[in-house]
Amino acid sequence: MKKCHITFQLNGITREVLVEPNQTLLQMLREDLSLTGTKYGCGEGDCGACTVLLDDEPVNSCLILAAQADGHRVTTIEGLADGDKLHPLQTSFIENGAIQCGFCTPGMILSAKALLDEQPEPSELDIRTAISGNLCRCTGYQKIVESIKAAANNCQGES
Amino acid sequence: MPKKQFDVLNTRAPRVDAAIKATGKAQYADDLNRSGQLYGAILQSPVAHALIKNIDTSRAERLPGVKAVITAKDVGLTKYGVSPARYDETLFAHDKVRYIGDEIAAVAAVDLDTAQAALDLIKVEYEELPIVLTADEALAEDAPQLHDDYPGNISAEVHQEFGDTAAAFKECDFIHTHKLVNKRQDGGFIEPHACIAEYDHANRLTLHTSTQVSHYVQRTVAMMTGIPIGRVRIVRPCVGGGFGPKCEATPLELSACFLAIKTGCPVKIVYSREQVFLHSRARHQFYHEMTTGFKKDGTIMALAHKCTLDGGAYSSFGIATVYYAGSLLGAPYRLPNMKYDGIRVYTNKPACGAQRGHGGVAARACFEQQLDIIAEELKIDPIELRNMNMMETGDTTCNALNMSSLGMKESLEAVKKGSNWKKKKGKLPAGKGIGAACGFFVSGAGYPIYRSDTFHSTAEIKVAEDGGTIILRSGIAEIGQGANTMVAMIAAEALGIPLADVRVDSGDTDYSVDLGAYSSRQTLMSGHATKDAAENIKAQILAVVADKFGMEVKNLDIKKGFIKVKGRKKLDFAKFREYYHKEHRGWSGMPEGDELSFTEAARLAFLEKGTIVGTGKYKPPILGGKFKGAAVGTSPAYGGSAQVVEVTVDRETGKITVDAMTDAHDCGLAINKTMVEGQMQGSLSMGLGEALFEEVKFDEKGKLLTSSIGEYRLATALDMPNIDTIVIESNEPNGPFGAKEVGEGAIMPTIPAILNAVYDATGVRITELPLTPERVLLALKKGAEAGKTA
Numbered sequence: 001m002k003k004c005h006i007t008f009q010l011n012g013i014t015r016e017v018l019v020e021p022n023q024t025l026l027q028m029l030r031e032d033l034s035l036t037g038t039k040y041g042c043g044e045g046d047c048g049a050c051t052v053l054l055d056d057e058p059v060n061s062c063l064i065l066a067a068q069a070d071g072h073r074v075t076t077i078e079g080l081a082d083g084d085k086l087h088p089l090q091t092s093f094i095e096n097g098a099i100q101c102g103f104c105t106p107g108m109i110l111s112a113k114a115l116l117d118e119q120p121e122p123s124e125l126d127i128r129t130a131i132s133g134n135l136c137r138c139t140g141y142q143k144i145v146e147s148i149k150a151a152a153n154n155c156q157g158e159s
Numbered sequence: 160m161p162k163k164q165f166d167v168l169n170t171r172a173p174r175v176d177a178a179i180k181a182t183g184k185a186q187y188a189d190d191l192n193r194s195g196q197l198y199g200a201i202l203q204s205p206v207a208h209a210l211i212k213n214i215d216t217s218r219a220e221r222l223p224g225v226k227a228v229i230t231a232k233d234v235g236l237t238k239y240g241v242s243p244a245r246y247d248e249t250l251f252a253h254d255k256v257r258y259i260g261d262e263i264a265a266v267a268a269v270d271l272d273t274a275q276a277a278l279d280l281i282k283v284e285y286e287e288l289p290i291v292l293t294a295d296e297a298l299a300e301d302a303p304q305l306h307d308d309y310p311g312n313i314s315a316e317v318h319q320e321f322g323d324t325a326a327a328f329k330e331c332d333f334i335h336t337h338k339l340v341n342k343r344q345d346g347g348f349i350e351p352h353a354c355i356a357e358y359d360h361a362n363r364l365t366l367h368t369s370t371q372v373s374h375y376v377q378r379t380v381a382m383m384t385g386i387p388i389g390r391v392r393i394v395r396p397c398v399g400g401g402f403g404p405k406c407e408a409t410p411l412e413l414s415a416c417f418l419a420i421k422t423g424c425p426v427k428i429v430y431s432r433e434q435v436f437l438h439s440r441a442r443h444q445f446y447h448e449m450t451t452g453f454k455k456d457g458t459i460m461a462l463a464h465k466c467t468l469d470g471g472a473y474s475s476f477g478i479a480t481v482y483y484a485g486s487l488l489g490a491p492y493r494l495p496n497m498k499y500d501g502i503r504v505y506t507n508k509p510a511c512g513a514q515r516g517h518g519g520v521a522a523r524a525c526f527e528q529q530l531d532i533i534a535e536e537l538k539i540d541p542i543e544l545r546n547m548n549m550m551e552t553g554d555t556t557c558n559a560l561n562m563s564s565l566g567m568k569e570s571l572e573a574v575k576k577g578s579n580w581k582k583k584k585g586k587l588p589a590g591k592g593i594g595a596a597c598g599f600f601v602s603g604a605g606y607p608i609y610r611s612d613t614f615h616s617t618a619e620i621k622v623a624e625d626g627g628t629i630i631l632r633s634g635i636a637e638i639g640q641g642a643n644t645m646v647a648m649i650a651a652e653a654l655g656i657p658l659a660d661v662r663v664d665s666g667d668t669d670y671s672v673d674l675g676a677y678s679s680r681q682t683l684m685s686g687h688a689t690k691d692a693a694e695n696i697k698a699q700i701l702a703v704v705a706d707k708f709g710m711e712v713k714n715l716d717i718k719k720g721f722i723k724v725k726g727r728k729k730l731d732f733a734k735f736r737e738y739y740h741k742e743h744r745g746w747s748g749m750p751e752g753d754e755l756s757f758t759e760a761a762r763l764a765f766l767e768k769g770t771i772v773g774t775g776k777y778k779p780p781i782l783g784g785k786f787k788g789a790a791v792g793t794s795p796a797y798g799g800s801a802q803v804v805e806v807t808v809d810r811e812t813g814k815i816t817v818d819a820m821t822d823a824h825d826c827g828l829a830i831n832k833t834m835v836e837g838q839m840q841g842s843l844s845m846g847l848g849e850a851l852f853e854e855v856k857f858d859e860k861g862k863l864l865t866s867s868i869g870e871y872r873l874a875t876a877l878d879m880p881n882i883d884t885i886v887i888e889s890n891e892p893n894g895p896f897g898a899k900e901v902g903e904g905a906i907m908p909t910i911p912a913i914l915n916a917v918y919d920a921t922g923v924r925i926t927e928l929p930l931t932p933e934r935v936l937l938a939l940k941k942g943a944e945a946g947k948t949a
Binding site for chain 1: 174176184186187189192348349350400431639834837868874877
């Protein structure tokens with residue numbers, strides 16, 4: 001198969017990559033670009049562990065072809081911290097015990113980021129709905145929800 | 160008794176691995192890559208039961224890019240499994256296959272597509288055999304037989320009696336028989352099993368793998384490959400959840416090892432999600448029948464219990480499971496007479512194994528529902544009935560389990576108060592219900608899986624030569640539950656230094672022996688070994704300080720990173736401090752003040768003695784009775800929990816919504832309160848899923864129907880209510896600093912509390928899980944016909 005040449009913004013940096021036409025965005029990120037923070041959990045869009053932001057929208061990168069990123073912006077967990085300064089969601093997840101095995105964490109944080117960027121003062125139902133496509137088997141979600149609430153409050157405080 | 164004050168323990172310190180996990184830097188097995196690595200794939204049987212007439216791998220071997228194809232001919236027929244008493248698997252099937260998914264061959268190729276293509280080229284001739292898919296079919300007189308060595312399809316059988324149940328039943332005013340059946344469950348961890356094996360031609364094998372039990376994997380790999388155990392190194396990277404099914408050596412790991420040996424190249428294999436379901440080794444399906452006898456004052460007199468387990472094609476943990484299903488009813492209520500008849504059968508499905516609350520979850524669901532039935536009959540409040548039969552600290556069960564600490568009455572009282580039970584029980588509007596239940600669990604299995612006097616945990620601490628930090632090396636399994644943080648906190652407290660000065664490197668069989676993350680064992684057992692190692696380091700360093708400054712060790716202590724001196728004599732360390740400063744000319748953050756810092760003391764110790772290394776160890780004392788199977792259920796300590804759940808049942812659709820959960824768990828000293836709550840909340844979400852929707856299904860040919868997480872259905876953020884999470888802290892004399900388990904015990908009351916709440920809401924007892932809308936509607940309809948519904 002002839003490879004596709006794509007150009008896209010990855011975590012704020014322009015990248016040009018040759019990808020197989022049937023290669024998923026998840027495979028490109030993990031295998032070609034060594035960004036292993038995005039996880040493979042099911043490959044079927046059920047678990048949300050592979051969530052990344054495509055132009056600020058959370059998507060399952062296992063269901064999207066790498067070629068579809070052409071001309072778009074992609075944000076992965078590796079692109080969230082600003083130098084040595086963690087994103088408020090990352091800090092909040094760490095401080096509030098939202099992380100256990102951590103396998104869902106990158107996707108969970110990116111879904112939460114998309115929510116807070118869109119809706120700085122979400123209700124609990126907004127939060128639970130926003131992360132309902134991100135499965136977590138460890139936490140029962142409670143500390144994740146609390147962390148997102150706390151991060152929302154902190155972001156409000158900062159602005 | 161006033162609670163002891165701690166500097167590090169009993170706080171809400173953030174986990175030591177949280178930052179790497181929040182930033183995507185944490186590496187799991189599938190994130191590891193090696194130059195020149197090959198990709199492995201496994202050929203699995205498409206039929207549930209068949210004789211293998213021939214396996215032809217020649218076309219696969221000729222496919223360009225294929226580096227190795229292995230079958231039973233290459234790897235041999237060594238039997239393995241979990242319990243040496245039931246080694247009933249070979250790595251690859253050679254004469255017959257026993258379930259759809261049974262492994263037949265494995266391939267290593269330059270990429271995954273080639274490896275998969277090679278699988279399609281392996282030709283296997285099968286002669287299909289009749290299949291058995293249910294326990295009843297397996298036990299039928301003329302049933303097809305799965306294993307020649309286990310006639311009647313019986314994988315394990317237990318018959319126990321404690322006290323005299325027949326005599327006790329004669330004294331009872333009330334006897335009730337009740338049944339419950341659950342469904343086969345999946346672990347549902349988000350990280351599929353993955354591993355990468357490397358072989359270096361000097362007969363040394365290294366395997367990085369997502370496992371809960373590096374130690375047992377090391378033993379199995381050594382046994383299967385014939386490589387001396389000292390040359391087999393198992394390393395556990397970050398693990399994305401386990402919950403039981405990652406508790407044994409897998410065909411994935413063994414295939415990767417054999418392929419790496421054969422090719423001389425690193426070989427990586429990752430299970431697809433469907434393969435995770437096919438490997439299974441998760442919760443069994445249990446058929447329980449319990450007959451319980453009571454006095455009219457509410458005193459429990461006797462339990463006669465029968466249980467059949469549908470085990471799937473191999474034993475896995477099954478012997479332990481069938482024993483646990485009986486023994487874990489011995490507490491937390493005083494039960495003087497108990498009879499148990501358990502049987503585990505083979506069926507042509509993936510093998511079941513251990514999952515959170517091993518063996519006891521469905522049994523607990525059945526028994527706690529029965530307590531409510533009896534409470535109703537006796538017109539006693541169900542919480543009061545539980546309370547009046549509850550054991551207390553120091554009690555021993557009829558099957559010889561000692562409750563060295565038991566905060567059950569406190570837990571029950573806490574959930575009663577926390578849920579506002581008195582105002583709600585019997586007073587909720589139609590369609591709403593409230594239910595309670597209790598449970599308990601081992602705080603570490605009293606005996607290892609193989610018969611041995613081995614230490615259950617050892618640990619090694621090395622003090623950094625420049626002083627200040629310690630490196631804790633241990634074989635423990637951090638699988639998400641927070642084991643690394645737990646040992647770091649215990650080491651910091653025991654040594655008297657800040658948590659930030661402890662580095663943990665764990666999960667490597669080169670570091671120590673630790674039996675791993677199962678039976679809720681690590682806080683108590685690995686915690687003890689860590690404490691022992693830290694105390695050893697403390698003694699070594701204080702000995703040098705005492706010697707150097709002419710003090711007595713008994714007058715020295717370390718606290719919060721400084722050497723504390725008792726009595727009037729002062730440490731005259733000015734000269735040493737000057738020396739230390741000179742050693743670090745140009746550095747910042749040098750020790751100041753009028754106390755000798757741990758950093759300086761550790762440096763001094765190095766200068767006097769060389770590298771300071773301390774070791775620690777733990778094994779439980781001899782526990783339990785003398786009867787057959789007495790080992791299963793023994794533990795140095797037991798965690799306990801109580802729970803109240805409120806539900807709404809939609810009578811039109813049968814949909815159950817869990818509105819509120821109040822949970823109290825006695826974990827002894829909470830090493831880390833946030834992490835204890837996290838274990839409780841996670842346990843409840845797993846229990847809720849098992850109660851309401853989780854079920855692994857097969858078609859009539861034994862083919863897996865629920866091969867994706869979406870079809871299987873895990874609880875989402877929208878299914879879970881916020882849980883009122885109450886931590887009860889008894890003081891466990893056998894635990895490190897008084898600590899014991901939380902990881903598994905917390906799941907015990909969830910299913911029965913939901914079942915009891917659904918009864919309260921509807922007036923109908925449902926005895927089959929999960930409580931799907933269809934099942935609930937049918938039960939309501941049947942109840943209405945019998946004139947029973949509330």
